[in-house]
Amino acid sequence: MASTDLSGVLQPIEQARGLPNAHYTSDEVYDAERGPLWFSTWAGVCVASEIPQPGDARPLDYLGVPLFVMRGRDGAIRVFQNVCRHRGMILVTEPRRIEGAIRCPYHSWCYSHEGRLVATPHVGGPGQNTHPGIKQEELGLIEVRSHVWMDVVFVNLSGDAPEFAELHAELIERWAEFDVPIYHGGVDSTFQLECRTNWKLAVENYCESYHLPWVHPGLNSYSRLEDHYHIESPGKFGGQGTKVYRQIRGEDGAVFPDFPGLSKKWDTAGEYLTVTPNVMLGVQRDHVFVILLEPRGPRVTLEHIHIYYASPDTSAQLRQKNSDQWKLVFVEDIAVVEGMQAARGAPGFDGGRFSPAMDGPTLLFHQWVASRMQAAPAAAE
Template sequence: MAHRHDDLAGHDPDADWSLPGWLYTDPEFFEVECARIIRPSWQIVCHESDVAAPGAWRTLAYLGENIVVLRGEDGVVRAFHNVCRHRAMRLVDGDSGCARKLVCPYHAWAYELDGRLTGVPMRRDYPALALEDNGLVPVEVEIWRGFVFVRLEDDGGPSVARMMAPYDHEIAPYRFEDMRRLSDVRCRERQVNWKNVGDNYSDNLHIPVAHDGLTRLFGKSYAIEAAGWVDRMSGQLVDRASDDPWERFYQRHLPPVPHLPAENQRLWLYYKLWPNMAFDIYADQIDFMQWLPLSPTTCLLREMTFALPDERREMKLVRYANWRINRTVNAEDTWLIERVQQGMASSSYAAGPIGRSEVCLRSFAAKVRDRIPEARLHRAPPPGWSRRVRAI
C-alpha cells in the first residue's frame, strides 16, 4: 500500500498523535470548530447546470444559515443569505426552484435576481428605509470546474482552485464542466461527529480489514497521499474476476471512455478537500459527498452523483453496479464510524498513536491544531476555556 506526504506538521511534537477523543463529543469545542473551521471553509452547493436558466436557484442549509444560489438575468451566478431584510423571513423554501424575482411570502418585499431590493408595499411607511442599503446580503461564491461553492466568511484561506491545484491536471480529462446530475441531492443524518466521517474517508489502514469488496477490486494497488489541502486516494481495478456478482459485472462490462487516458479507464480516484468534502471519481461517473456538522455527535451527509451524458446501455448498467458496490462500502463505513464515535466518548480514551503511513490523518490533525491550539490537549480543559481565550 503506497503513501506519500507533503509534510505540513514540520517538527510538531503532537504529529505522532491522533486528535483526542474529547474533540468528537465536546459541545464547547464543537462551537469553536464551527466558527474557526466550517464557517470560513468552502461548501459545495450544486453544479452550474443546476442553475442553468435565469432565475433558477438552489439552496444549502448549514450552521443555522440558509444560502440561496441563483443565476441572474445577466447570466452571473450569485449567492445570498436566504433572509428578507424586513422581518428575516425565508424568501424561498425547499431545495430548488425558479423565479423571476424573489418575493417575500410574509410582506411581499421583492428582490431582483442580483439581490437588489426594488419592491416594498407601503414604502413611505418606513422612514428609515433606503432601498439601496437593504438588498440581500451576499455570500462569497467560487465556481471551480463547473461546481458552485459558497463561503460564509473569508479568513484568508485558499480558494477551491488553489486547494485542487496539485491535481488539476489529473482531473481535467474528466470534463467536470460538462457533467450533469444523475440524481437529486441525497441527505442522510449520521450519529457521529463530522470529523469522524472525514477521518474514515482518508484512513488507508482500514481498507484491507473492513472492505472486502474494495480489496477484491484493487488488490494491493490502493495508495494515499496528502498534498496541502487535499487528500488523494486511488486504486486500479484488478483483472482477476471478483466472486461478488456486482463487482464482477463492473469489471467485465465497464465500457471504454474515449476522453480519458488509458491509465484512467480502470482507475478509481478519491479526493478529500479541506475540511469536509470529497469527490469519488470513476470512469463512469463521479460522486460528491460532504459531511455537515449538526451537533457535537451528529452530522448530515449530503451526496450527489454526476456524469457525462451517455446513452449506452452498458454504461447505465455499470453505473447501477457502481451504486450497488458502494452501497455496501457505505454500510460498512457507517457501522465502523458509529462505533468509533461511541468509543470517543469513553473515559478510557484520550488520544491514540498515529502511524507514519497515516499521512492523511496527520495532515488533517495538523490543520485542526493550527486553528484551535486546544486540540493538542489529550483531555478536555475545564469548561469555559474558549471564553477565557477570547477574553485575553
C-alpha cells in the same frame, strides 16, 4: 468549555496523538469549529446540478447560518444569506423555481435574481412604495462568496479566504484531465446516508485505505490494500489512490464511456480525496462521485452522494448498478465511524496513535484541524 490540549496532534507521526474526545462530542467545541474550520475557508454546500434551470433556488442551513443558492436568469450561480433586509424574515423555505422576483412572505419586499432590492410596497405608508429613509440600492441581499468546481458549490462565508483557484491550484492541476463537462446521473445517481457520528470521523475514514481488508472485503478482493498509495497536501487536501480500478459492466458487457483525453494512468487508476473541510471526491476513468458532509451537531452527519458521468446518455440499468455498488461500500463504513464515535465517550482514550506507514493522510487531517483551531485561540478556549 473544557480546554483541549492539541499539542500532541502536531507532533511527528511516530509520537502524534489524535484529536481529543471533546472535538467529537462537545457542543462547545463544535460551535467553536465554525469559524476556523468552516467559515474562513471554502466548504461545499450543494451541487450545481440541484439547481439546473434559471430561477431554481435551494435553501440551506450552513451550520446554523441560513443561506439559499440560486441560478439566475444569466445562468450564474449565486449564494445569498436567506434573510430579508427588512425585518429578517426567511425568504426561501423550500427548493423551488422562482420565475419573478424573490418575494419576502412577511411584508412583500422583493429582490432580483442578482440580489438587488427592487420593490418595497407601502414602505412610506399605504400606497407609497418608497421612502427617503429606505435606500433600495443599499439594501440588497447579502451575497456569500462562492465558487463552482467539479459541480460542487463552494462558499467562503468570511469572504477573506484566498481565491479558490489559488488555494486549490495544486488539486486543480492534479485533476486537470477531469476539467471537462460532467453529467449528473439523475435520480438513480444520488442518495443520502445518515451517520451517528461526528463529521471529522467520516473524513478520517475516507482518508485511508488501511481498513479495506476488514471493512470492504469485496472491494479489497480486486483493489487490494497493497494497490493503494497516499496523497498528501498539508492544509489543503489528502486521501488515497489505487493503481487498480475495475470498470463496472452490464450483463451485456457494456461499460460507461470514458472521459475524453485521459492519460494512460487512468486506465487502471482511481483517486479519492477530501477537500477540507467536507468535500470528498472520487475520480475514475468513466465516472466521478461527490460526497458532501453536512454536520447536524457534533454527533450526526448527513452524507449527500452524487455520481457523474462523461456523457448525458448512459444506461439507466448500469447507472443503478453503479450507484448500488458505491452505496454498499459507503454503508459498510457507517458501522466503523459510528463505532469510533461511541468510543469517544471513553475518558481514557487519548486520541489514539497513527501507523507511520498507513495513517499519514489521517494525521494530516488531524493536524489541519489542530493548527486552525490553535490559530483561533479565542474561539477554541
